[in-house]
Amino acid sequence: xxxxxxxxxxxxxxxxxxxxxxxxxxxxxxxxxxxxxxxxxxxxxxxxxxxxxxxxxxxxxxxxxxxxxxxxxxxxxxxxxxxxxxxxxxxxxxxxxxxxxxxxxxxxxxxxxxxxxxxxxxxxxxxxxxxxxxxxxxxxxxxxxxxxxxxxxxxxxxxxxxxxxx
Numbered sequence: 001x002x003x004x005x006x007x008x009x010x011x012x013x014x015x016x017x018x019x020x021x022x023x024x025x026x027x028x029x030x031x032x033x034x035x036x037x038x039x040x041x042x043x044x045x046x047x048x049x050x051x052x053x054x055x056x057x058x059x060x061x062x063x064x065x066x067x068x069x070x071x072x073x074x075x076x077x078x079x080x081x082x083x084x085x086x087x088x089x090x091x092x093x094x095x096x097x098x099x100x101x102x103x104x105x106x107x108x109x110x111x112x113x114x115x116x117x118x119x120x121x122x123x124x125x126x127x128x129x130x131x132x133x134x135x136x137x138x139x140x141x142x143x144x145x146x147x148x149x150x151x152x153x154x155x156x157x158x159x160x161x162x163x164x165x166x
Contacts (some may be wrong), residue, residue: 005099023057064087072107093100
């Protein structure tokens with residue numbers, strides 16, 4: 001299975017110090033060029049940009065159909081990174097798409113793509129014993145303070161799954 005990511009899960013995991021779980025869970029993560037640019041072009045975040053420019057487990061793809069991407073953008077109102085990530089995931093079937101934004105998730109699901117987001121990645125890392133329950137608690141605390149596209153309901157679901165398994 002090929003794992004494709006949009007920008008937000010990568011940045012979210014980086015900011016809470018858990019980006020390493022992606023490599024441990026999936027070995028490599030494929031991203032479209034628009035996502036690579038979003039991760040590396042913002043001069044206000046040089047640490048993030050440097051990390052993602054040199055990230056050994058990211059595979060950047062620039063060979064996507066501009067026509068398909070443009071059509072998806074016009075039809076859905078998604079940004080370029082989300083649109084390219086969805087098209088890349090669709091082309092690389094079977095795939096898992098890492099995406100957090102609800103509008104992008106709805107579009108991806110309507111295209112029958114398998115998706116997960118930052119919370120799902122953390123739970124998968126917990127299931128594989130890459131993170132402890134205490135590390136999940138720390139991650140949720142950090143995420144709550146970041147104004148990410150993650151609802152309180154998802155945080156509570158993750159915490160209940162982790163703590164019911166103790």
